Amino acid sequence: MRGEGLRRVRATLRWAHSDLRTHRGEALFLVLATAGIVASLLLATALFGYATNPWQRVFTQARGAHVWIHTVPSADARRLARLDGVDSVAGPYRTEAATVSVRGTRASVELRGTPGLPAVGRPLLTAGHWLDPAEPHGVVLESGLARSLLAEPGDTLTLPGTTRTLTVEGVAESAEPHYSPGEQPGLVWAPPSAVRAFGGQVIGLRLDDPADTDYVVQRAVTALGSGAVGEVSTWQQARSAAQGDNRLLGQVLGLFGLGALIAAGLAVHGAIATRIRGHLRDLSVLKAIGFTPGQVVRVFLLQHLAYALLGSVAAAALTEALGRRVPGRLGDAVGVWQGLPGHTPALFLIPVGAVLFIGLTTGLAAWRAGRVPPVPVPRPAAPxxxxxxxxxxxxxxxxxxxxxxxxxxxxxxxxxxxxxxxxxxxxxxxxxxxxxxxxxxxxxxxxxxxxxxLPTALTVRYDSDVDPAGVRALAARDPGVAAAYPGVEEAALVPGQTGTVALRGIGTRDEPYPYALAEGRAASGPDEAVAGQGLLDLLHARVGDWVRITVGDRPQILHIVGRSIEPQNAGRVVTTSLDALRENNPGLSPAFCELRLRPGADPHRVAAALTSAGRGHLDVHPVTNPxxxxxxxxxxxxxxxxxxxxxxxxxxxxxxxxxxxxxxxxxxxxxxxxxxxxxxxxxxxxxxxxxxxxxxxxxxxxxxxxxxxxxxxxxxxxxxxxxxxxxxxxxxxxxxxxxxxxxxxxxxxxxxxxxxxxxxxxxxxxxx
Known part of the structure; x- marks a missing residue:
């Protein structure tokens, strides 16, 4: 019996070897396809980990605040520490909105007067040292702002329009939203004495249960009064901003990887079924010499499992050894992923899952081979x-x-x-x-x-003492500028007071802003506005509805007549004309200018020319393209x-x-x-x-x-x-x-x- 078993094993190996020699190309293609699929799934996993875990690591190590609330100077923010659900607080800290410049590069920042290294929302130093009381003009920059300014410890920052200077003492990571030109000011930790213009204050709340974020925000706004709250940001928004495009890349890789895995499984199934139809006589011979149906099935199953296993192991080995050397974000993602706790299980489970799936589709097709009778059945005479x-x-x-x-x-x-x-x-x-x-x-x-x-290419921001009409006239003289739209942006509280959105007034009724509308029509009449998808989802509204938002203590009721494609601020934007906002606030003055360029104009040349003509009073930067x-x-x-x-x-x-x-x-x-x-x-x-x-x-x-x-x-x-x-x-x-x-x-x-x-x-x- 033992000798009979060995003969069957040898016969199986000889048949498998002969089949491999006959179908070398098909075997190679199956191995390469499996390797590509598994590599895609591994890279998708790495990108997902890269998108989530760096922010999560910083948030955990810094004991990040779940909610940051900006208030007016007169608000008693300390009372928020006594709210139910609040575990601890950071601040309140005095803040000042300012513009800093180094080597000709400008950025809008928030100076935050921080007397000592906080226990909640603690910055994680990556270079230099923390604030020294002996250095009244020393500051620490958030890492995203430092990268944008190309600043490092020892550099001197100037505040355009003033004689003030600040010295960079350190650079630190933070779990708060990073600097984004035109959207999010950079964060600068400074001694309280360096915050001269007391523009407001900010307090961070760390909660017992992060799931209660909206409820705590609502209670906090109620306790302070909506007129005292300027802006609210939550940990979910910060996490979403930190993940950015990495999560989308991971989703794309994962979707196509799974689709390709299904396609590969079906291709293997079809290949085996076709080969079984062409090898009926060989299968009958195997049955005739004593092979059981189970053994015949195992011949096909083990053969294709070997192909899948070879491709999966090759993909895992190449991803592990060479993944971090891939240039760009993919290489960075693999490098970070390899240091995460779930790296080893994923590196094992994903190839195993791919092999098992291919084995399942192979088994379904090979099962037919086991049913072939030991006596060949004559083929039908019909064509x-x-x-x-x-x-x-x-x-x-x-x-x-x-x-x-x-x-x-x-x-x-x-x-x-x-x-x-x-x-x-x-x-x-x-x-x-x-x-x-x-x-x-x-x-x-x-x-x-x-x-x-993105109808405009450049955003021009200017100091408060600059005449907005003069900025528009300066921009209009540049041959590359087709139109200039004055605008203002304010943080507004949504109904329920659980978060803030961006209320924008851009363009005038005589020269309307060219929205990119996906639904409805442009805003033209009084109190008409268009909104991004993110705002409509947040308010559970749709085109045609009236919405009520609050700017400080002023309610603003707007009729949403269209939905615009809005790449900025996660779509949580409602836009109307500057004239419509002035009807509710006559003293409103433009704070920036959006520039639409002529076809073929170089944005960098126009930005450099306007910056030079502004003599240090203009901050010109390109509009972020997602x-x-x-x-x-x-x-x-x-x-x-x-x-x-x-x-x-x-x-x-x-x-x-x-x-x-x-x-x-x-x-x-x-x-x-x-x-x-x-x-x-x-x-x-x-x-x-x-x-x-x-x-x-x-x-x-x-x-x-x-x-x-x-x-x-x-x-x-x-x-x-x-x-x-x-x-x-x-x-x-x-x-x-x-x-x-x-x-x-x-x-x-x-x-x-x-x-x-x-x-x-x-x-x-x-x-x-």
Whole structure:
């Protein structure tokens, strides 16, 4: 019995080795596809960890405050420490809004008078040292602000328009929102004596339960009075801002990785099913020499598990060894991920999960091999393609090329099997269409920012003593400036007093701001406004509703007549004209100016010219484009397309092998009616091309709306709003379909020609 078992093992190994030699290309493609899929999933996991854990690490180590509330100077902020649910507080600290400059680079900042290193919201020093009482002009910069200013300990900051100077003593990380030009001022910790203009105060609340954030904010605003609260920021907003585009990259990689895994599993399933149909005689021989159905199943299962395991291990090893060397954000993400606690389990579980999934799809197909009887069943006498349909006979009667007609007939005659082949080939093509749509959408942000919520290229901020009309006149004299829109932005409390949003007044009724509208119409009448998706979601409102927000102690009631694509502030923005805001506050003065440039104008040249003309009183910076942070997505998309193309190639090779094998039974009949080997080859090539054409058409029909749905859903969840998705150009889609069809025809030509020129004896043995 033991010798019999060894003989079976040796026979199994010999059969597996022979099969591997026969299908080397297919095995290589399966290994490479699995490696690409597992690498994508590992990189997605790394990006998710990179997006969340750095901020979480800083928040935990700094004992970050869950809520930061800015109030007027006269508010008694200390009473908030006695609120239910508040564990401890940071401050209150005196604040001053200022502008600092170093080596010609300016930034808006918040000077925060901090007497000592706080226990809550404690900055984590990365360079230099903390504030020294002996240095009354020493400050510590938040790390994002320091990077923007290219400042380091020892540098001297000036405050334009004054004679004051500050010395950088240190740089520190903080869990609060980082500096963002035009959106979020940079944080500067300073001795209380350095905060001269007492513009307000800020207090941080650390809560017993972070889930009670909205409730505590509401109670805090009620205790102080809405007129005393200027701005509220929460830990959720800070975390979302810190994650930024990294989470989106992780979602893209994860989505395509899972889709590619499913496509690969189906491709393996189809490959095994096709090979089983072509190896019925070999399987019968294995059964005849004593192999049990379970052993036959294990032959196929273990063989393909070995391919999947080899690809998974290779992907894990390469990601671990070389991942951190990838330039840009992906390399940084892998480096951070490798130091996180969940790194080792993920590095093991993701490849194992991929192998198990491929093993499941393999097992379902291999189960059929175990059911093959030990005595070969004679093949049916009917042609593989089945009887000729009426449409096929009419086409032949019209004297259309017989090879073309019979090829189309063979492609779609066996409906169930043909549809399964088309479906398996369609899936990777659908994902490629979605990937191309993501690429096109990113290009749209760069090429046509005005259609994506970014009609202006530069923002000009100026000191309070500068005449706004003079700034507009200065900008208008520059040949690169097409229009200048005065504007003001205020923090407003939403109903329920659980958070703040941005209320913007930009442009005038005579020269309205060019919104990028996705729904409704532009605001033109009194009290009319447009809102971003994030604000509509926060207020549970929609276009056509009236909303009430509070700026200080002044209520502002606005009619939302449109939804704009709003890339800034997570879409929590309501925008109206400057004239509409002045109706409620006549003394309101513009605080900045948005510049729309002429086509071809260089933003950097215009910014440099205006900064020089402003003589130190103007802060000119480019408008942040969210697509700038998505540049690594191009390389990701290119890599994913390569992996998906590889999976499609495996499926094409499977379909070609099955078509050639099925066509062997028709060779004698086709020769008997006088068809040449070239015509017989053309039948197989046409059948394969028709299959690829059907898959390309189906992929286009399904992929374009699916891509719009996914991209717009991501836009809505990020607050930008639906309406940003852009489909690939018809030419690009036509190129994809043409490449699929021509690739299928080229791959099918050689094996089809070999089969058509086989010797008559070989053909007789194949159909026997």
């Amino acid at each position: 593989a393609g089945g009887r000729l349909t009426g449409l096929t006979r009419r086409a032949l009667g019209l004297r259309l090329p017989a090879a073309l007609v019979l090829g189309c007939h063979r492609a779609f005659a066996g409906r169930g099997r043909s549809l399964a082949t088309v479906a398996r080939l369609t899936l990777p093509l659908v994902l490629i269409v979605v990937a191309l749509s993501a690429w096109t959408t990113i290009d749209r942000f760069h090429d046509s920012p005005g259609h994506m919520g 697509a700038d942070g998505l540049s690594p997505l191009r390389a990701v998309v290119a890599g994913l397309i390569a992996v998906l193309a590889l999976i499609g190639l495996v499926e094409l090779l499977t379909a070609i092998g099955g078509s050639v094998r099925e066509g062997e039974r028709d060779v004698l009949a086709l020769r008997a009616i006088g068809m040449s080997p070239r015509q017989i080859t053309a039948i197989t090539v046409t059948a394969t091309s028709c299959t690829a054409l059907a898959a390309a058409v189906a992929a286009t029909a399904l992929g374009v709306p699916l891509a719009r749905l996914l991209i717009d859903a991501e836009g809505s969840s990020s607050g930008i709003g639906a309406g940003i998705a852009r489909s690939p150009s018809p030419g690009l889609l036509l190129l994809l379909g043409t490449a699929a069809v021509l690739g299928a025809a080229g791959l099918a030509a050689l094996p089809a020609a070999r089969a058509a020129r086989r010797r008559m004896a070989d053909t007789l043995s194949a159909v026997a």
